[in-house]
Amino acid sequence: MSSMNKSKVLQALGKRWEVETRWRSMLTMSQKSRKGIEGLGAGYLSRLVESRQKTVDNLERLVALTVESVRRAGGQVYVAETAEDARSYIAELAKRRGVGYVIKSKSMTTEEIELNSLLLSQGIEVVETDLGERLVQLAGQRPSHIIAPAVHLSREEIARLVKEKRGATVPPRPEAITRFFRTDLWTSFQQAEMGITGANLVVAETGHVVLVTNEGNGRLVTTMPRILVSVAGVEKIVESWEEAFNVLRVLPVAAVGRDATSYITVIGPGSMSRHASVPEYHLVLLNNGRLAASRDPWLREALRCIRCAACLDVCPTFRILGGHVFGEIYTGPMGVPWTAITEGVEEASKIAKYCVSCSLCHHACPAEIDIPMAISWVKHASGGGTMRERMLTMYELYARLGAHLPGLFNWLQGSRFSRRVFENLLGIDRHRLMHRFRGGSLYKVLGEEYQRKRSADIVYFPDTYAAYIDWSIGLLTVRVLEALGYSVAVPKTHGSGMPSIQYGFLTKAKKIAAANVERLKDLIKDGVKVVCTEPTAAYCLREAYPKILGTPASQKVAESTHELTSLLAGEAQIQPIKQNQSSQAKVLYHHPCHARLISPQRPSEKLLERIGLSAVYIDYGCCGIAGTWGMRKGAEGFLISAEIGRRVAELILETGCKEIATESSVCAQQLRQFTGLKVRHTIRYIAESLGVQEQPPRLLNF
Amino acid sequence: MREETTGNNPTPLARRFLAKCKENGFQVAYTPSYNDLLSVLSEWSTGWGVGKIVLGGVSAGLAERLRGALSVQSPCEVLGEADLEKLGDLRAGSLGVFRARAGVAETGGLVIIDDWKANLASLIPEYSVGLLKESEVLPDYWELSSLIRKSRPAGLAIISGPSSTSDIELTHVVGVHGPVACGCVVAGFELDE
Numbered sequence: 078m079s080s081m082n083k084s085k086v087l088q089a090l091g092k093r094w095e096v097e098t099r100w101r102s103m104l105t106m107s108q109k110s111r112k113g114i115e116g117l118g119a120g121y122l123s124r125l126v127e128s129r130q131k132t133v134d135n136l137e138r139l140v141a142l143t144v145e146s147v148r149r150a151g152g153q154v155y156v157a158e159t160a161e162d163a164r165s166y167i168a169e170l171a172k173r174r175g176v177g178y179v180i181k182s183k184s185m186t187t188e189e190i191e192l193n194s195l196l197l198s199q200g201i202e203v204v205e206t207d208l209g210e211r212l213v214q215l216a217g218q219r220p221s222h223i224i225a226p227a228v229h230l231s232r233e234e235i236a237r238l239v240k241e242k243r244g245a246t247v248p249p250r251p252e253a254i255t256r257f258f259r260t261d262l263w264t265s266f267q268q269a270e271m272g273i274t275g276a277n278l279v280v281a282e283t284g285h286v287v288l289v290t291n292e293g294n295g296r297l298v299t300t301m302p303r304i305l306v307s308v309a310g311v312e313k314i315v316e317s318w319e320e321a322f323n324v325l326r327v328l329p330v331a332a333v334g335r336d337a338t339s340y341i342t343v344i345g346p347g348s349m350s351r352h353a354s355v356p357e358y359h360l361v362l363l364n365n366g367r368l369a370a371s372r373d374p375w376l377r378e379a380l381r382c383i384r385c386a387a388c389l390d391v392c393p394t395f396r397i398l399g400g401h402v403f404g405e406i407y408t409g410p411m412g413v414p415w416t417a418i419t420e421g422v423e424e425a426s427k428i429a430k431y432c433v434s435c436s437l438c439h440h441a442c443p444a445e446i447d448i449p450m451a452i453s454w455v456k457h458a459s460g461g462g463t464m465r466e467r468m469l470t471m472y473e474l475y476a477r478l479g480a481h482l483p484g485l486f487n488w489l490q491g492s493r494f495s496r497r498v499f500e501n502l503l504g505i506d507r508h509r510l511m512h513r514f515r516g517g518s519l520y521k522v523l524g525e526e527y528q529r530k531r532s533a534d535i536v537y538f539p540d541t542y543a544a545y546i547d548w549s550i551g552l553l554t555v556r557v558l559e560a561l562g563y564s565v566a567v568p569k570t571h572g573s574g575m576p577s578i579q580y581g582f583l584t585k586a587k588k589i590a591a592a593n594v595e596r597l598k599d600l601i602k603d604g605v606k607v608v609c610t611e612p613t614a615a616y617c618l619r620e621a622y623p624k625i626l627g628t629p630a631s632q633k634v635a636e637s638t639h640e641l642t643s644l645l646a647g648e649a650q651i652q653p654i655k656q657n658q659s660s661q662a663k664v665l666y667h668h669p670c671h672a673r674l675i676s677p678q679r680p681s682e683k684l685l686e687r688i689g690l691s692a693v694y695i696d697y698g699c700c701g702i703a704g705t706w707g708m709r710k711g712a713e714g715f716l717i718s719a720e721i722g723r724r725v726a727e728l729i730l731e732t733g734c735k736e737i738a739t740e741s742s743v744c745a746q747q748l749r750q751f752t753g754l755k756v757r758h759t760i761r762y763i764a765e766s767l768g769v770q771e772q773p774p775r776l777l778n779f
Numbered sequence: 780m781r782e783e784t785t786g787n788n789p790t791p792l793a794r795r796f797l798a799k800c801k802e803n804g805f806q807v808a809y810t811p812s813y814n815d816l817l818s819v820l821s822e823w824s825t826g827w828g829v830g831k832i833v834l835g836g837v838s839a840g841l842a843e844r845l846r847g848a849l850s851v852q853s854p855c856e857v858l859g860e861a862d863l864e865k866l867g868d869l870r871a872g873s874l875g876v877f878r879a880r881a882g883v884a885e886t887g888g889l890v891i892i893d894d895w896k897a898n899l900a901s902l903i904p905e906y907s908v909g910l911l912k913e914s915e916v917l918p919d920y921w922e923l924s925s926l927i928r929k930s931r932p933a934g935l936a937i938i939s940g941p942s943s944t945s946d947i948e949l950t951h952v953v954g955v956h957g958p959v960a961c962g963c964v965v966a967g968f969e970l971d972e
Contacts, residue, residue, distance in 0.1 A: 102949045150933070208955055209946035227946050235947060251947040255955055262956065263870060283931065293942035293957025296902050300895075318927050322920035326886070337803060337886040337939035339957070348934025349891070349898040351863050355934075 081430045082402070083712040089398045090716060095229050100396045100724055102228060107390035107441065108696055109334025114387075114443060117330050125327050126445050128320040129381035132312060136371045136380075139281045139314040140362060146284030152346030152358040156311075160190040160419070163363050167273070167306055168195050170359065174304055176201060176270045182288065182295040183207035184275025185223060185384065186308045186363060188406050189419055192273070204265040206294035208258055215242040221400035222408065223386045224332055229399055262294070272298040274344070276309035277328065277384070279360070280321045286360060287321060288342040289328055299344045300351055306359045307344065311367050312380040324383055331385035331443040370418040375454035379414035381444035388438035388448055393699035394431045397720045403431040410438035414451040417458075426459035433703035434579040435670040436616065440677070450624050456581020465504040466580040469705045473572040476514075476545040483516035506715035509708045510750040512546050512742065512778045519548035520569050523555065533566035536600045536607045538593075538638075540614035541572035542742035547777050550758050554610050554641060556769045557760060561648055570596050573617035576705050583625060590622040590631065598630040601637040608641050610760060612741050613704065615640045616671035640672060642740065642759055646680035651766055653689035663691040664762075665734035667748060669741035670699050681759045685738055688766040693732050700725050702747035722751035729754070738762060745779035787811045789913060792884055793965050796916045799887030803940035804953070806962040809913075816966060817848050820876065820908060823962050824853060827906045830872040833858045835900025836891070837878045837910070840972030845876065858896045866903050875900030875958070878970070879909040879938075881926060882963070885919040888939040889963055893932040901938055901961075905954070908962040909938065912970050 090096065114122070132139060140156060147154045157163035171179065179201055181187065193203045193214075205214040209226035213219060215238050220226030227235070236249035239257060247257045274295060278287040286307040288295040299305055315321050329338045347354040370376040389395050389409035400408030405424065407415035410432060417425035432452040439447050456462060462470075479486035489495040496507035505511075519539050520528060535558055543551035551567070558565050574589030597607055597618075609615040618638040622631045645651060666682040685692040701707060701721025706714045729737065729752050737748050737756040745756040756779040764771060789797065789809040797807040806823060810816040824832060832855040834842045842857045849855040856862070858875075869875070877897035881890035889909040891897045901907045917923055927935070942957030953959050 098948065105949075206956070207946075208944050212946065225946060225949065228949065230947075232948055251950040251952050254947055255944060255952045259955060260870075263867065266956075267867065283927070285935075291942070292944050292955035293902060294955070296898075296936060297956055300898060300902065318924035319921065322924055326920060336799070337888055337937075339803075339938065339940045339943055341888070341935075341937040341939075343932075343935035343937075345933060349893065349895040349936070351866065351895065351899060353860075353895050 081713050085402045086398060086712040086717065089402045090712075090720065094231060095399065096397055096720060099228060099399050102225070103390040103396040104697060106333060107387065107698060110331055110387045110390060110441065111696060113330035113334035117327065121323060121327050122443055124323045125383070125443055126381065128315055128323060129383070129444050131316065132314055133371050133377055133380045136311055136368055139316060140311050142281040142316070143279055143284055143314055143362065146281060147346065147360050150284050150346040152284065152360060154360045154362060156362045156364065158364050160363070160365050163190045163308060163361050163365070164192045164195045166361060167192060167308070168199055170306065171196065171201055171271055172199060174270070176304065178265070178269050179203045179271045179273055180206050180265050180269040180298050180302065181273045182275065182290065182298040183210050183226075184273070184308060185407065186275050186310050187273060188219070189365065190308070190363065192308070204262070204269070206262050206265065206298055208255065208292060211258060211262065212238065218401070219406070222389060223384055229401065266297045266301045269302045271304040271306065272302040274298055274305070274307045276307050276313050278321050278324055279309045279314045279362070280318055281314050281316045282318065283345070284360070285343050285345045287325065288344065289325065289338050290342065291339040293340060296340055296342050299342055299355070300349065303352060304357045305344065305355045306361065308361045308363060310363050310365070327443050328383050328385055331383070331387045366418045375451050376414050376418055378446045379411065379418060379448070379451055381446055382411050382415070383444055385443060387441040387443065391437040391441045391698050393435060393437070393701050393703065393721050394433055394717055397717050398431060404428055410448045410452065411446070413455055414448065417455050422455050422458045425455045429455045429459070429581070433706045434575070435699045435703050436674055437670050437699055440673045447620070447624065450621065453578050453581050453583060457583040461582045462580035467582065468503055470576040470580060470582055470585060472576055472705060473541050473545075476541045479514040480516065480518045480545040483514035487513050500710050504710045504713065505708050506710045509715055510746055512542070512746060515547045515549060515777050517548060519544045519551035519567065522548050522552055523567055527555070527565065527567040528569050530564075530566035531600070533600070534563040534605060535565050536597060536605060537565055537567045538570055538597070538607055538609045538614055538618065539567065540609065540611040543610055544572070546742070549771065549773060549777065550610055550760060553764050553769065553771060554760050557764050557767060558608070560767050560769050561650055566600060568596050568600060573611070573614040575613050575617055578617070578621055578625070579704060579706065587625050590617070590625050593618070594622060594626065594628070594631045594634050597634050601634065605637065606644065607634060607638045608644055609638065610641050610740060610758065612640060612669040612672035612675060615675045619675055640676045640740070642681040642684055643676045645763060646684055651684060651687060651763060653687070653766065662736060663693055663732070663734050665729050665732055665737045666692045666694050667700065667737055667739035667744055668694065669739060669744045670703070672740060681738065681740065684759065685762060688762060690762065692738070693734055695728055695732070697725050697728050700744050700747045702743045704743050707743070707747060718747065719751070722747050726751035739779070742779065749779065787967070789965060789967065792918060793913045793916050796882050796884035796887065797963065797965060799884060800963045803887045805887070805940060806960070808962070809965050809967060811967040813844065813968060816910070816964060817845070819964055820845070820849060821852055823908065824849070824874050824906070827874065827960060828872065829853055829874040829906060831869070832856070832874045832876060833862070833869060833900055833904065835875055835877045836894040836897025837876065838971035841970055844972070858900055866899065869904045871905055873904040874906040874908065875904035876908050876910065877901045879911040880915065881923060882911050882916040882965070883920060883923060883937065884916055886939060888937040890923065891936045891938070892930065893934060898936055901936070902957050905958060906960050907958040908964060910964050910966060910970060913965050913967050916965065
């Protein structure tokens with residue numbers, strides 16, 4: 078398993094304009110996408126997941142149906158087993174027809190099969206006609222984003238490129254540059270003998286290919302030349318037009334928050350062309366690992382991808398590093414399973430390192446693909462993480478030692494010398510603010526009685542922070558639940574094991590998950606709930622464990638698990654804090670990444686409002702720490718984490734809030750470090766409203 | 780489900796369709812009569828500074844009337860096979876008027892079905908206007924699915940706004956390869972004479 082490419086990361090971080098532009102652009106796009114998806118209605122999304130899964134489950138049958146439909150309509154179909162087969166078929170066809178000039182519309186699949194280089198080697202001129210694709214083609218680069226291929230290029234760079242490659246002087250204005258290419262590419266449209274498109278969808282019942290575009294180049298590519306070739310991965314097939322239109326309804330919303338793109342073009346044999354109908358039509362259906370992936374339990378979900386790029390836009394590391402670092406042909410989070418499908422896990426592992434397992438991509442994905450778990454599997458299948466990453470999975474041991482020797486550990490964490498040693502030995506960046514240890518564990522503070530309880534209304538799963546680093550959150554949680562009339566059991570459990578999942582040590586993660594499920598399963602009879610104060614713990618119990626273990630017990634634990642605040646949201650006893658109490662103020666609520674999957678409706682924010690606080694929420698995404706990842710030395714974590722942290726802090730400080738409420742201990746670490754504000758766990762506000770005293774009263778970390 | 784024409788005012792479905800088209804960047808109009816259609820086309824082409832008009836996929840009767848009336852303002856021709864070598868002449872300062880066969884209210888799109896002339900008139904010129912009958916407005920894609928299954932077209936295009944890009948610094952720019960501006964007219968009268 079390779080580690081992050083530090084020089085590539087440092088090079089990317091050095092491009093200040095690019096980092097800033099990408100972060101702001103992706104932030105805006107993800108906010109638009111989220112808003113659009115929320116307004117779309119669940120029917121479209123559930124139908125999308127259903128129909129995409131139907132494709133995955135019936136791939137071979139749908140390929141056969143498509144072949145039959147296209148042939149019946151008078152077109153030619155070639156089912157290519159490999160990338161080599163596909164590109165050779167097209168190159169041979171071009172040769173046989175004497176084609177010297179080809180125009181292309183945007184297509185990831187033709188990037189996958191590396192078509193251009195083969196055509197060029199045969200002396201065929203190939204011109205990309207999507208503006209962004211044309212720009213990266215002229216720059217000799219590859220796209221850095223699926224739907225915004227040239228987002229990394231500034232207007233000045235583009236104007237220089239036009240001068241250098243096309244010999245024209247254009248002012249560095251998007252309008253002027255666009256105008257230039259309107260004229261420049263028109264010549265190509267007129268000259269071309271063959272048009273090559275990708276496909277957003279292939280409709281099996283009629284054999285049509287559907288293209289979703291905005292610029293109009295897709296329409297011109299399918300209108301002007303005499304030979305038309307579409308290249309589609311077999312997973313793009315849907316059986317019926319109803320399924321196709323359901324995808325078409327969701328795709329632009331998930332991509333850019335719009336109900337429709339400018340153009341949907343439906344092509345096939347005999348479709349509309351300047352020659353009245355396309356004289357010669359070929360559809361190349363590409364397997365290249367897809368059929369095998371449809372039978373792979375870890376990769377098959379990725380075949381549901383509709384290429385909306387919502388996962389790229391929310392990804393914290395993609396926002397900073399972009400697709401030239403986090404990606405090969407396929408970029409960003411979805412790029413990892415897709416590289417595994419098309420090129421194998423070894424290749425995929427090279428980019429898997431840039432995933433921090435925040436799970437925002439899973440939350441943003443309209444096809445509900447569990448991308449982070451697929452990436453964890455890629456890391457695992459390629460041999461797991463590095464030695465340092467293995468050491469980070471031992472964080473619980475570190476926390477237990479800290480609980481025993483708080484004075485020593487707090488001193489070590491505060492000493493410049495020992496931080497340098499930590500940095501060199503463990504790879505923990507010396508600039509990272511660390512949590513202080515309170516001393517002792519929650520289990521000791523509560524006493525044996527809570528561990529031994531066999532019957533209770535609620536089983537509390539404290540995870541490592543509340544168990545060993547600062548037990549005050551755990552104690553307060555138990556007291557609040559008891560004040561609300563619940564009986565609580567706190568069995569001694571392991572931490573959730575998230576670092577093992579994050580770094581791809583799935584064998585170790587499986588052991589931890591099995592031990593925790595074993596400990597919890599007998600306690601959750603008759604509707605007993607498992608409650609977590611750490612969102613990552615709830616995420617592991619609810620989402621990750623059933624996938625890692627696949628047992629009925631893990632499923633039962635998953636179904637019983639709740640985040641604390643979603644449970645408390647239903648409690649009528651929680652009332653406004655009395656006027657004379659301290660926290661009558663505007664509080665920023667930070668929604669941790671893992672909480673978004675478990676409690677997407679932000680129950681904490683509603684609770685804060687209910688107790689009389691003015692809760693402010695900004696959808697900036699991940700704060701950039703992602704557990705132990707953001708603690709890692711320099712380019713392996715902290716430098717990227719700090720880039721995100723500073724930007725998030727800027728947005729938070731603009732609100733004028735003086736305090737932050739959240740549930741994640743690591744988010745608290747990041748937010749304290751970069752905003753300088755006081756961060757408190759939401760349970761502290763709830764406790765205050767109920768008159769439950771904090772014991773001890775001193776706020777240690779959050 | 781298609782709604783019937785109601786006379787001088789558009790049906791609620793047609794209103795919803797036009798509102799959505801407007802949101803997508805179309806100029807929109809409802810024209811209860813031929814004269815209204817003529818004045819809308821005349822006003823828009825003047826506003827855009829159009830020097831030439833081409834008609835694509837419009838019925839012979841309507842084409843004849845529009846040609847006669849619009850030629851007073853700008854040269855107006857019916858797109859034919861003879862023009863195919865001169866498509867480049869339409870790239871600047873011209874308007875393509877085309878006949879759409881359906882409209883989708885939910886997403887605001889004009890649908891061209893198996894009509895290469897309408898396809899070219901909607902794509903090549905600098906400006907374009909799509910015409911459809913009020914009864915051709917469909918509520919959503921589901922209705923269009925049925926239409927496709929029934930008519931089994933070879934090709935289809937759904938146009939939901941001007942050609943646009945955000946490829947340079949995510950700045951929105953219109954008129955990349957297709958029209959810079961476009962319009963949509965829903966006719967409350969029989970278009971295909």
